[in-house]
Amino acid sequence: MIQDLDKESVVDSVLYYTEKSIALKNxxxxxxxxxxxxxxxxxxRIIKNDNQTALHYYLEAANSxxxxxxxxxxxxxxxxxxxxxxNVAKEKEYLQKYVEKKQQHDLNRKRDxxxxxxxxxxxxxxxHTSKQNRLLILIxxxxxxSLVLFF
Numbered sequence: 001m002i003q004d005l006d007k008e009s010v011v012d013s014v015l016y017y018t019e020k021s022i023a024l025k026n027x028x029x030x031x032x033x034x035x036x037x038x039x040x041x042x043x044x045r046i047i048k049n050d051n052q053t054a055l056h057y058y059l060e061a062a063n064s065x066x067x068x069x070x071x072x073x074x075x076x077x078x079x080x081x082x083x084x085x086x087n088v089a090k091e092k093e094y095l096q097k098y099v100e101k102k103q104q105h106d107l108n109r110k111r112d113x114x115x116x117x118x119x120x121x122x123x124x125x126x127x128h129t130s131k132q133n134r135l136l137i138l139i140x141x142x143x144x145x146s147l148v149l150f151f
Contacts, residue, residue, distance in 0.1 A: 072098060
């Protein structure tokens with residue numbers, strides 16, 4: 001069971017299978033090893049306290065084809081590592097990339113949310129208008145029948 005495993009063997013297994021995953025992705029020309037590179041970066045940063053190797057893998061992740069939201073995280077991590085090693089120019093460069101991606105992501109989320117809200121409101125308005133139209137038709141039919149019957 002997992003509880004019986006010690007932390008080191010679990011970490012070593014994560015490293016082993018992550019490296020195997022990258023090898024397979026490279027073998028089959030899979031161009032999206034973002035998760036694997038990020039995992040290796042985290043491994044070297046947190047477990048091994050090796051910021052240089054972590055930075056290498058984070059840069060690999062940033063250069064791989066990935067989703068915009070993934071880049072927000074990775075640019076922030078790269079900026080922090082450059083800051084820790086005292087490379088202010090690179091820290092600022094990646095901090096700027098982080099800020100730009102984060103702002104664009106927030107703008108897209110806001111736009112998508114507004115679109116969804118507008119769609120819901122439009123549907124409600126259409127439903128309300130449809131009910132009003134049915135009521136008007138019903139009143140018109142009753143009025144027409146009344147006119148025919150009484151005149």
